Amino acid sequence: MSLPETYEMRSRGVRRWPCFLLMNAIHLSLMFAVQASDGESIFFHDNYQDALQEAKLSGKPIFLEFRCAP
């Protein structure tokens, strides 16, 4: 699984950060994205309505993230 690179970089540094609201949504299955680890990047929507719309069209679930830091 190639996710640790991005995930751990984020989680490590935020311990004492103020909790900026940054919400990202991706409509696609993260697992799919991770499995395709041959350089394919994960695209995060930064607009919730766009993500909802794409999820409706694709029939895929949404992975919604609230996190500290821009």
Place this chain on the structure above:
Amino acid sequence: MGSIDIGLFDYDRHNALYYFVLNADEQIYLRYGGRDAESATTYLNLRSLELALSQGLEMHASGNIPKTERPEPLFASQIPKLNERTLKNGACVECHLIADYQNIHRELDGELDRLRDMYRSPDIKTIGIHLDVPAGLRVKSTTGAAQEAGMLAGDLLTHLNGTRIRTFGDLQYYYDLVPREDKHVSIDVRRDDKEIHLKVSLPARWWLTDLTYRHWSVEPMVYFTTEPLSELQKSELGLPLDGFAGRVTDRDRFQINAQPPLKAQDVICAVNGIQIDKIANTPELYIKLRCRAGDSVRLEILRGDTRLESTLGTVRQNFRKY
């Protein structure tokens, strides 16, 4: 951010990271996140995230999603001080600001319930549940109330008060909804393919956590800590056995707000003339629960054989408020 229904995506806003898995109809499958007072990352782990996502995908594929009532919509613009000080200025809506401004308004409206609104996200370790974090809701070890209820290492937590839970985020969210006056919580576990129902006793002050990292504006900051006196110690000092007297163990530099200053080993036996409270077991907890941030309070102190009074100015935090 203005278009997001934060009423739907309700969670403890003092989490550094929080995730939802949902479908295009905005039915939430599960949450991933949660923390304790010690660290923002205690319960975050790549393996448990993978487990959570797998469960979300299974739920999505099954199409068998129980219908739940959608919470009352809430948008950031409906929180007046947040709207006035942040949104209207084009500033970033920080998660913790949402929660703090909500509490500021509750306080202004006389509706602040400090046990529910200030002491968010009780720590499951207080009732003796220690999780094997990479394994999601798999129990690593138990102590105290959980052990007494029969919970065992290896159990998989499945329901809390009848609500299906799949992640620590789910567990902490629904545990936070337990009324603070409740004496028990119902937890179902899966053990050897059997579902087992456990009734776990909630000890006194099971909701109590260290609020330091939260920067609540509504929390009176006192900058000292005490250790509760034993009944024997209270008896020897002629103090009520059910009182909240405590011996000062720590003071920090901001403690200059007390005149005369407190000293280590002082016994604080009353606050504003009050010695007994049905909830507080220490003077600082009494102040946090019963006084308004920014108030000055009168402390009655025993210092050796001397009885004296000190006036303490509590502090209202203004962390990252514009």
